[in-house]
Every structure is written in structure tokens, then in C-alpha cells.
Amino acid sequence: MNLEERNRHTRAYVRFRMVFDILMGVFYILGGFFVMESGSFQARLNLSRPIYYGLGALLLVYGTFRIFRGFKHIF
Numbered sequence: 001m002n003l004e005e006r007n008r009h010t011r012a013y014v015r016f017r018m019v020f021d022i023l024m025g026v027f028y029i030l031g032g033f034f035v036m037e038s039g040s041f042q043a044r045l046n047l048s049r050p051i052y053y054g055l056g057a058l059l060l061v062y063g064t065f066r067i068f069r070g071f072k073h074i075f
Contacts, residue, residue, distance in 0.1 A: 017073060018070045021073075022070035026063065028062050029060055031059050034056075035059060036052060036053055
């Protein structure tokens with residue numbers, strides 16, 4: 001594999017990682033909101049409300065980090 005082919009594969013991989021990180025970040029953020037909302041209904045699990053909010057906040061922060069990491073590849 002020559003240098004030009006290797007650069008093409010590397011750029012494709014970076015583009016894939018960028019899109020994947022942004023999409024996964026969005027899913028984590030949506031999951032965080034869902035967990036926080038299910039905490040208001042006390043759905044399924046018998047956990048206290050602060051645990052739902054803590055887990056939701058953790059998912060929101062991680063989703064934001066994933067989106068930041070995806071956009072970092074653009075610049």
C-alpha cells in the first residue's frame with residue numbers, strides 16, 4: 001500500500017469516527033433525558049429520584065464529551 005492509499009484510508013477512518021462519535025453522543029444525551037424523565041415516574045426500578053438524576057446527568061456529560069470529541073476531528 002503506497003502513501004496515497006494509506007492517507008485515503010486514514011481520512012475515511014477519521015470521518016467515520018467523527019460521525020460515529022457525534023451520533024453516539026446524541027444517543028447518550030437522549031438516553032440521559034429519558035433516564036431523568038423516567039425518574040419522575042419511578043418507572044420499572046425501585047430506585048430513588050437522585051439516582052435517576054445522577055445517572056441521567058452522567059449520560060448527558062458523557063454524550064457532550066462524545067460530541068466534542070467528534071467535532072474536534074473536524075478542526
